[in-house]
Amino acid sequence: MTTSQARPSRSRRVIQWGTGNAGRPALRAIVRHPDLELVGVHAHAPEKIGRDAAELCGLDAPTGVLATDDVDALLGLDADCVSYMVQGETRIRETIDELSRALAAGKNVVNTSLVFLVYPPSMPAALREPLDAACAEGGSTLFTSGLDPGWSGDVLPLAVACACETVDSIRVTEMMDYSTYEDPGFTGLFFGYGRPLSFEAPLFSPGAIAGGWGGMVHLVADALGWHVEELREEHERLPAPETFETAMGTIERGTCAGVRFELQGLIGGEPAVTAAHVNRLRADIGPDWPSLSGERSGYRIEVEGSPSYTCEIEPRGEHGDHNEAGILGTAARVINAIPAVCDAAPGLVTPLDLPIFTGPGRPR
Ligand SMILES: NC(=O)c1ccc[n+]([C@@H]2O[C@H](COP(=O)([O-])OP(=O)(O)OC[C@H]3O[C@@H](n4cnc5c(N)ncnc54)[C@H](OP(=O)(O)O)[C@@H]3O)[C@@H](O)[C@H]2O)c1
Incomplete structure (x- = not known):
């Protein structure tokens, strides 16, 4: 080595x-x-x-x-x-x-x-x-x-794929609760937390998700010898059921308290490499959205192939916080x-x- x-x-x-x-x-x-x-x-x-x-x-x-x-x-x-x-x-x-x-x-x-x-x-x-x-x-x-973008979506899935005879698809999902992330000025505004669901959050302007995560998708595809034919963006937001405080600021009832989005790298119309995010500000937002086991925060890496692998990675900082670790x-x-x-x-x-x-x- x-x-x-x-x-x-x-x-x-x-x-x-x-x-x-x-x-x-x-x-x-x-x-x-x-x-x-x-x-x-x-x-x-x-x-x-x-x-x-x-x-x-x-x-x-x-x-x-x-x-x-x-x-x-x-x-x-x-x-x-x-x-x-x-x-x-x-x-x-x-x-x-x-x-x-x-x-x-x-x-x-x-x-x-x-x-x-x-x-x-x-x-x-x-x-x-x-x-x-x-x-x-x-x-x-x-x-x-x-x-993310970076380590969670490039060397980690590629390290997993090292032990596949063949690879069919790769999906990496960040599932981080951002309520302790002290970045209201950039991430808070960019994702639209605490704003009305109609707010034109910069992240959801056409091409913005591809701009941020397209590199990760193309890197993984190129490493596998694939050519991504098209990038598809999806996103969804959910409101706060009541007013609560976070490091992202006060989240008033009815304003954005959860963001889910993904970027799919399509080959033959099917997602081959996907970079996804599920970023709640409270664990009970979006119960139907994916979660890590035990409601932990971190990354799920799914490599479908022969064999297939699912990994969950939980970053923890010195004081136990995942955003500090991130x-x-x-x-x-x-x-x-x-x-x-x-x-x-x-x-x-x-x-x-x-x-x-x-x-x-x-x-x-
Ligand atoms: N890929 C990933 O996983 C990942 C994760 C986190 C961050 N990032 C990226 O890393 C970069 C830094 O993130 P961060 O969270 O550390 O950012 P930050 O705390 O918001 O800002 C970093 C520094 O930028 C300087 N700055 C702000 N406005 C400026 C201006 N107008 N002119 C010159 N300097 C200015 C400030 O320097 P002073 O304090 O000296 O004033 C500030 O401390 C961002 O681009 C972010 O998107 C990537």
């Missing part, structure tokens, strides 16, 4: 760009990682500028690395990799420009922003070409992932990729281009 787990001869020098939901656990992971060294931090909010990275991510011991918004100074640092976790979906053009700037400056980039980047071969050329050109200019590599897992998925991405050939890479890698084992 080829893995990237052999310890590198020197630490990789990393700049963390973004100190939000994903950026904070990423900072902690970089500081604690035995093979990584934090050399720079970019922050946007004026109150974060000049503060030590440790303070921004809840670590006690100062790192000596102070947050800055000076991009030229950051990209002028001697660094192997930028870990980019800025809010991307509300600023697509700026994000492509910032990623391109880092890549052209010769920095490899691991990234969670702009989820359609998880599989660059399926991206529109107009968005991919500046990134390709920047990689060529800088001799650098870009890898984008997360938990955001930490998103950060860890790309931070752990840094050595492999630094060693990869220049260009836009996917999990299909990288060896197996894991988080570092705790010293025992």
Whole structure:
């Protein structure tokens, strides 16, 4: 088995760009990682500028690395990799420009922003070409992932399919209760939680689900040697039976409290690869919708073939919460990729281009 787990001869020098939901656990992971060294931090909010990275991510011991918004100074640092976790979906053009700037400056980039980047071969050329050109200019590599889209819908089902003689279809469903997910500003608005069911939530505008999850569907199909002929989007929302409080905000009675959607990659009119979501804000919303056993939150991976497999994955954070685990897992998925991405050939890479890698084992 080829893995990237052999310890590198020197630490990789990393700049963390973004100190939000994903950026904070990423900072902690970089500081604690035995093979990584934090050399720079970019922050946007004026109150974060000049503060030590440790303070921004809840670590006690100062790192000596102070947050800055000076991009030229950051990209002028001697660094192997930028870990980019800025809010991307509300600023697509700026994000492509910032990623391109880092890549052209010769920095490899691991990234969670702009989820359609998880599989660059399926991206529109107009968005991919500046990134390709920047990689060529800088001799650098870009890898984008997360938990979903990302890990749950690419390496996990493909790992399961490794033990099939033949595969007929793959379906991955995220079934996460989002009531503890502190992201009302983006996910809350994007999914339309707490808004009337008639609200034109951005997620349900035609093409938006395909934009977010199409990469995942195409990646899995390509790995299986399939050509997806058509993408089909479905969605459904359910109202709150009464008013209740969540980390997504107050959900008034009758407003959106549950979202179910899926993207089917069709071959011969049949779903071959499906990326699905069931995101309730309370366990009793949508009793007819799919659930994990025991009403847990996580992912169900269904590989139909010979043989067939069904797996349930339940992420749990340090305090038992699945949303805390989800955001930490998103950060860890790309931070752990840094050595492999630094060693990869220049260009836009996917999990299909990288060896197996894991988080570092705790010293025992
Ligand atoms: N695939 C997955 O599983 C997955 C999971 C979670 C997130 N994501 C993606 O990862 C990215 C980061 O997510 P997140 O939850 O960490 O986002 P977030 O907390 O909402 O925002 C991240 C950071 O973006 C910066 N920012 C916000 N508006 C900005 C602006 N106008 N100009 C410059 N910087 C700005 C802020 O930096 P400061 O704090 O320094 O001001 C903020 O901390 C998003 O694109 C998200 O979609 C993917």
